[in-house]
Amino acid sequence: MKIKKIRILSLPEKFGGRVVEVQNTKRNFTTPTRSAASTEANYKDRLNLDAPILNPLLEIVKLFTKKYPVKRFREQNGVFYKYKREITARTDAFEYAISKFFPQLEQTEMLTIEDAKIVLDLQIESGADVVSIPDITINSDFAGFERHVIAAAEYIRECSPNLEPMPYINLSLEPHDFKGKFDVILANINTFSCVGFIHRSIDKYRANYSYIWKHRDKEIWTHVSGVPRVFPTTFPSSQLHIPQRYGIDTCALKIPRIPPPPTGEKSPPECVLSDPTEYLRFFDRRTIGVFRLPDWHRRYSNNLSCNCAVCSDKNLNEFIEAYLYDKRGKVSQPHLIAATKIHELFASTKEFETSQRYIKENNLGEYFTEKEGLSRYAKEAFEA
């Protein structure tokens, strides 16, 4: 996939947000929107559901931890092959979408040039359309960062002129470092038609988000990876819907860290839960909240009010009844959770069509005020 043009369709002066058309050789798309994540594709596989995932973007996310770091690619045979096989399976299945890979690293892992090169090879060989360029070190100086991203982009294009390089910048950098690196990308806008950010808290790293907001008139596709589903705040807002406020075009969910099972147990035993609806969360378009079941009941009682392909106007009890049993007819919490996640993918993607409409009418501020889960971010524009 090659990006041909980033066409800004709407750029409201005050509050922010923007509507952009990313014209490319595979499938044009309009932002803001969210990508489908490979974890969501896994949930979809679990369900017996005909409705396809139609998001224009697919982000394949792999988690690298202290125990399973990126450097294993260089230290053990077979690791590269295993990842390549898994990524290829997804890029093949989502052949109609623009696929990209995001290596979700632990903050502690610093990549070497060799590590970064292997991550590029992995993506190029697995059929990804957009190739993520990981930063070699979060603290690299600007000249070093520029050499690294330019060399990586040249390498990617030498491998195939039909690949789109996407350099990544971590939003947890100090403002001076974040600005410096973002400026490097903007100064090389002929080389880069897109840039990726690694998500960090919008509350803590507001200065960096503000810098992106100030540059929302630039003709570059901005993407953020690693967005948590909800934050443990007083209101469980869906985090994916917040970055659009800062002019970020697309976003993708992070893989949650799952605590390891207790020693001696390989995986938790099946069907021991007394209540399979425990831990369920439901995305709500009306508020952009992702509520636990008891809270949902308090607000809406049995009413779901969603006509997505998963809910298809069922009420809450009917939804649980429909998705509680797996393909073998056994009570299955994972099956039920998969249904809630695919509802969330469909409903939240649809909701971005609504926010696009508000931006076009110069009303994103009103949209943020109306939605209880976004109203904390509904203040007027940043200082210029």
Ligand SMILES: [Zn+2]
């Ligand atoms: Zn639904």
